[in-house]
Amino acid sequence: MRKPFVAGNWKMNGSSASIKTLVGGILDGMGRVKNAEVVVCPSFVYLSEVAQLLAGSAVEFGSQDVAKEESGAYTGEVAVSMLKDMACKYAIIGHSERRAYYGDTDEIVAEKFIAAQKGGLTPILCVGELLEEREAGQTEAVVERQLQAVVGRAGIRALESAVIAYEPVWAIGTGKTASPEQAQAVHAFIRQWMSKEDSAVAEKVQILYGGSVKAANANELFSQTDIDGGLIGGASLSAEEFISICEAAG
Ligand code: 13P
Secondary structure (H helix, E strand, O other), X not given: OOOOEEEEEOOOOOOHHHHHHHHHHHHHHHHHOOOOEEEEEOXXXXXXXXXXXXOOOOOEEEEOOOOOOOOXXXXXXXXXXXXXXXXXXXXXXXXXXXXXXXXXXXXXXXXXXXXXXXXXXXXXXXXOOOHHHHHOOOHHHHHHHHHHHHHHHHOHHHHHHOEEXXXXXXXXXXXXXXXXXXXXXXXXXXXXXXXXXXXXXXXXXXXXXXXXXXXXXXXXXXXXXXXXXXXXXXXXXXXXXXXXXXXHHO
């Protein structure tokens, strides 16, 4: 059985004060979460603060991106080794906002994925189609291309120590959630695609859904066979909402 997994992607939100309140609320609510792995991904600047606030708890944390280079003259970038130094466990890689606004191509995403794993972080690899791609019937082809870019370089076994997040771009921050059936269909496709290469890996990898997940729709989404949890944006900024989502995951 795959362990349920819920990660909060705080994106570029928060302040020292608001993060303290948010983490406090999450820790207070953790008694309601039975089995799910709970992860929060703050902005880089708050990682060490979050690390301190979470110390000794069951909640893990991750970054929202990593540099593909190990170290050196890369102004503004954050190395995997620095994140490890902060006791960071996960790294979101290839989020659609990085792909759309910061030039993260499939190749760069694959390099970042490999760098994260090499340095000991577990990548949360994001894939997902644009609205026009869905409307053109290209959802599966797009997701396959994004996965293949990583698997072609890192090998299928690399996914064994990674988490995949399917995030249809049209559902992110729009309040327009994919229906449980639409999400399940793509999750099943991803699992079948992996199982063509390695069925044990396909069975093992957690596949999260992301895109306007809220407490009100989490149950229905998470009850789908191939949906193992969620990557939560807006709703992860409220402790009550986020904990309710984690509770729904299990
Ligand atoms: P929303 O939950 O705000 O739609 O964001 C989803 C997301 O991008 C998580 O990475």
